[in-house]
Amino acid sequence: MPEPTSTNRLKTQRRGFAVFTAAALIILLALAAIIFFMSSRGIKVLSWEFITQPPKKGMTEGGVFPAIVGTFLLGLGAMLSALPIGVLAAVYLTEFSRPGRFVSLVRIGVNTLAGMPSIVFGLFGFAFFVKALGLGVSVLSGALTLGAMSLPIIISVSEEALKTVPMTFREASLSLGATRWRTTLKVVLPNAVGGIITGAILAMGRAVGETAPIIFTAATFYTRRLPASPFDEVMALPFHIYGLVTEGLYPEKQLPIAFGSALILMIIVLSLSGFGIFWRYKIRKRRVW
Amino acid sequence: MNPSGTIEVENFSLCYSDKPAVKDVNLRFPERKITAVMGPSGCGKSTLLRSINRMNDLIAGVKTRGKILFDGENIYDSGADIYRLRRRIGMVFQKPNPFPMTIFDNIAYGIRIHKLAKGAELSRRVESALSAVNLLDEVSDRLNRSAMELSGGQQQRLCIARALAAEPEVLLLDEPTSALDPISADKIECLLQEFVGKLTVIIVTHNVAQAARVAEYSGFMMLGEMVDFGPTKELFTNPKNRLTECYLNGKFG
Numbered sequence: 001m002p003e004p005t006s007t008n009r010l011k012t013q014r015r016g017f018a019v020f021t022a023a024a025l026i027i028l029l030a031l032a033a034i035i036f037f038m039s040s041r042g043i044k045v046l047s048w049e050f051i052t053q054p055p056k057k058g059m060t061e062g063g064v065f066p067a068i069v070g071t072f073l074l075g076l077g078a079m080l081s082a083l084p085i086g087v088l089a090a091v092y093l094t095e096f097s098r099p100g101r102f103v104s105l106v107r108i109g110v111n112t113l114a115g116m117p118s119i120v121f122g123l124f125g126f127a128f129f130v131k132a133l134g135l136g137v138s139v140l141s142g143a144l145t146l147g148a149m150s151l152p153i154i155i156s157v158s159e160e161a162l163k164t165v166p167m168t169f170r171e172a173s174l175s176l177g178a179t180r181w182r183t184t185l186k187v188v189l190p191n192a193v194g195g196i197i198t199g200a201i202l203a204m205g206r207a208v209g210e211t212a213p214i215i216f217t218a219a220t221f222y223t224r225r226l227p228a229s230p231f232d233e234v235m236a237l238p239f240h241i242y243g244l245v246t247e248g249l250y251p252e253k254q255l256p257i258a259f260g261s262a263l264i265l266m267i268i269v270l271s272l273s274g275f276g277i278f279w280r281y282k283i284r285k286r287r288v289w
Numbered sequence: 290m291n292p293s294g295t296i297e298v299e300n301f302s303l304c305y306s307d308k309p310a311v312k313d314v315n316l317r318f319p320e321r322k323i324t325a326v327m328g329p330s331g332c333g334k335s336t337l338l339r340s341i342n343r344m345n346d347l348i349a350g351v352k353t354r355g356k357i358l359f360d361g362e363n364i365y366d367s368g369a370d371i372y373r374l375r376r377r378i379g380m381v382f383q384k385p386n387p388f389p390m391t392i393f394d395n396i397a398y399g400i401r402i403h404k405l406a407k408g409a410e411l412s413r414r415v416e417s418a419l420s421a422v423n424l425l426d427e428v429s430d431r432l433n434r435s436a437m438e439l440s441g442g443q444q445q446r447l448c449i450a451r452a453l454a455a456e457p458e459v460l461l462l463d464e465p466t467s468a469l470d471p472i473s474a475d476k477i478e479c480l481l482q483e484f485v486g487k488l489t490v491i492i493v494t495h496n497v498a499q500a501a502r503v504a505e506y507s508g509f510m511m512l513g514e515m516v517d518f519g520p521t522k523e524l525f526t527n528p529k530n531r532l533t534e535c536y537l538n539g540k541f542g
Binding site for chain 1: 349375379380402403
């Protein structure tokens, strides 16, 4: 058999690369398609009134203001509940623990939690926060449920952030006679906090887009007012969209509102991720070690 | 200055998991003098150094046998206070590792954690530590700037000053100049001479010439064993061990 010429080899290589490039392109196309489709369908109902007014006439008119507020409240509440536990657990895992049974068990637990379907979190939240703790269908129950769901992400982004702090900083501190505790507080955490917060923002972006965890725990289909306390139920964009599409008497009026709501939700989620990624980039550039 | 600072190593061995790194070392580091420990990479010299302030405790699976006595007390006793020990035995690492804080806060770190001083006295001690490493003149107008802005050589002197500020009696240096340019390295070598009579200095180096220049006593390690130890002049002119002779002549290293 004759040895293939170098032009032939180049051709084969080019054909191969073309397949990979196409695969990469499909990802961009999918993203562009979603953004284009949602924008073109949703833009029609988008207006100042739509963003700032409560819904009217059984969802067929008016805006989604309470749902936007509710989405932010749930996301914020989820982070406030998940961050302290997540960061403390991550500090334990990276700074204080020695490899052993307990640590393996915790890691298995974190991974299992990460793989749990979101509807399971929803049911758990209903059984535990809503019923057992008696918090009712409320912002609080929903935020805690979303927080539980976000824990594995918070733990892993915090661990990543802690691991980027060079070992040599810890050594310097310990060699001066500092305790591990002091070292963590004064040297490790201050240098990891930026990474932890940006990670939390990304996690929040994912949490606010979730529907299943809030269906039974926090969300209401229709209310014209904002929650007065953490124990009130609340509207939220994902569940609002779900309701508009599956319930109600005037689907032809509701569907455009659903697309408008979806567009807003998409903008919120993408802005949160965009902000998180941008901030992380800034931190990495500013990093001096 | 505290008139103590003796380090005696007695039948000391150390294993990482099951891998022996230091084997049955016996020696007394002369107090308030400079001692160099030489040897090829992986000979256990850094491990021995890190045993003296118990920095090996951080590594999982480390086992030790024998004793290291600091002013007559075994630092591996179960009741030993490692935080006080590490204040009294300062350490400087191969790569300069200032904290990403201001120059002032770097030096003040040890003083603050051990509550040695505060307020005006703290500032005074920070400045005196910086002047002890001949860095004060170079940085006096930017004590509140980040230590990361300094050059590598300045950073390493800062790290020495940071260790000195905690008022140690012993200073351990783990190849402190190997990451530096020759001029910066020379400054540090000269600096070490100023510590003679004040501090027990132990410097680990794979640079034979450096040991000859700076140290009054030298030891040579090989495969975890201290094969030779004595006054540097004797060791260099008349090594007792053939391995030492080969190493000093650059036959391996």
